[in-house]
Amino acid sequence: MTNVTILDHPLLQHKISLLRDKATGTQEFRSLIEEIAMLMGYEALRDLPVEDKEIETPIETCMTPMLAGKKLAVVPILRAGLGMTGGILALVPSAKVGHIGLYRDPETHEPHEYYCKLPNPIEQRTIVVTDPMLATGGSAADAITMIKNHGGKKIKFMAIIAAPEGLKRLHEAHPDVQIYVGHVDRCLNENAYICPGLGDAGDRIFGTK
Numbered sequence: 013m014t015n016v017t018i019l020d021h022p023l024l025q026h027k028i029s030l031l032r033d034k035a036t037g038t039q040e041f042r043s044l045i046e047e048i049a050m051l052m053g054y055e056a057l058r059d060l061p062v063e064d065k066e067i068e069t070p071i072e073t074c075m076t077p078m079l080a081g082k083k084l085a086v087v088p089i090l091r092a093g094l095g096m097t098g099g100i101l102a103l104v105p106s107a108k109v110g111h112i113g114l115y116r117d118p119e120t121h122e123p124h125e126y127y128c129k130l131p132n133p134i135e136q137r138t139i140v141v142t143d144p145m146l147a148t149g150g151s152a153a154d155a156i157t158m159i160k161n162h163g164g165k166k167i168k169f170m171a172i173i174a175a176p177e178g179l180k181r182l183h184e185a186h187p188d189v190q191i192y193v194g195h196v197d198r199c200l201n202e203n204a205y206i207c208p209g210l211g212d213a214g215d216r217i218f219g220t221k
């Protein structure tokens with residue numbers, strides 16, 4: 013699939029394995045989500061535009077590359093996507109942050125919108141949408157539709173774990189979006205949870221349930 017990158021770095025895989033472990037507690041889980049987001053962001057942002065700027069070193073003046081263009085926007089899908097935001101902001105501290113609130117109906121597993129606040133204007137920004145879990149793909153596909161309806165164009169989506177079904181649905185709904193995934197798992201179960209997955213990401217990040 014074009015525009016789909018599965019990141020297979022050993023450091024990333026190791027940290028994802030720690031996330032999966034049900035013995036991993038809230039504090040460690042939260043730190044791991046942030047570290048993984050930073051490692052994934054490093055790769056996902058390798059095409060950010062740069063331009064040469066004049067800098068005076070202690071030795072001499074030189075032209076040297078700096079990030080160019082409009083500032084990045086990070087858009088976590090609430091709640092669990094919030095856990096990844098700090099990892100991207102550690103890389104690009106000047107990024108703007110938008111929020112999209114979606115929850116899955118427990119019966120139908122379809123997403124329902126409850127919040128949307130995005131940086132304005134958003135047209136010229138590179139937008140990184142974060143959510144650790146890409147299960148049916150409904151939440152990610154809807155969030156990206158909302159961003160496009162607000163004028164967003166250059167959109168990247170980052171998930172730590174994806175189900176094959178969700179990856180296919182998201183790619184088919186938004187073939188122009190660059191998707192970055194840490195691992196593709198086996199399948200969804202009857203409750204639309206990813207197997208083997210890591211359980212409910214939002215509950216594990218925030219210590220709820």
Ligand code: PRP
Nearest residue numbers: 090091092115116147148149150151214
């Ligand atoms: C989870 C997860 C994704 C969504 C993935 O959120 O963080 O947003 O489910 O499922 P999908 O691909 O089938 O749409 P949830 O709805 O549980 O909300 P929460 O983050 O507030 O717990």
Ligand code: URA
Nearest residue numbers: 147205206211212213
């Ligand atoms: N949301 C989660 O948090 N985990 C899953 O496995 C599926 C959806």
